[in-house]
Amino acid sequence: MFVAVIGCFTSALADVDDPHATANRIVDLLCAGDTPTVAGLLHYPPGYTKEERAADEAGVKKQLDVLLQRFGKISRVVPPPSSVPATVDLSVSGGTIAYYQSLGRMSGVSGPYAVISEHLDAAVIRVDFLKMGESLVVFRVTFGIPASRP
Numbered sequence: 001m002f003v004a005v006i007g008c009f010t011s012a013l014a015d016v017d018d019p020h021a022t023a024n025r026i027v028d029l030l031c032a033g034d035t036p037t038v039a040g041l042l043h044y045p046p047g048y049t050k051e052e053r054a055a056d057e058a059g060v061k062k063q064l065d066v067l068l069q070r071f072g073k074i075s076r077v078v079p080p081p082s083s084v085p086a087t088v089d090l091s092v093s094g095g096t097i098a099y100y101q102s103l104g105r106m107s108g109v110s111g112p113y114a115v116i117s118e119h120l121d122a123a124v125i126r127v128d129f130l131k132m133g134e135s136l137v138v139f140r141v142t143f144g145i146p147a148s149r150p
Contacts, residue, residue, distance in 0.1 A: 038061075
């Protein structure tokens with residue numbers, strides 16, 4: 001498990017049905033505070049033993065809990081805005097940096113969702129998918145604070 005401060009990004013969700021439905025589900029689960037289920041939906045290295053997977057998943061859940069405590073209760077912005085602002089991001093992912101580096105060049109799609117945060121007002125939840133072979137897997141979940149926020 002690793003957490004990374006990513007920097008400032010803007011992105012758009014690719015028009016892909018399955019990742020869109022999965023990303024919506026993950027955002028809904030985070031709005032409900034269901035971090036164990038979200039942690040279970042992320043990709044973990046296939047070479048993990050059952051114990052390694054359980055330990056990493058528990059670490060991901062803990063980091064998601066910390067971020068939700070910092071952001072407070074979150075809810076979706078309805079209707080969604082036409083654009084999502086640039087953000088300073090905190091991301092949570094299963095696996096290690098070394099594992100992802102071993103995969104070489106990676107590609108995927110990202111879905112940003114505007115949310116209202118109890119403690120930070122406007123915010124963004126981003127769900128990133130990584131292309132692995134012919135399929136997409138949930139790579140990481142990112143909590144973003146608008147870069148314009150002091």
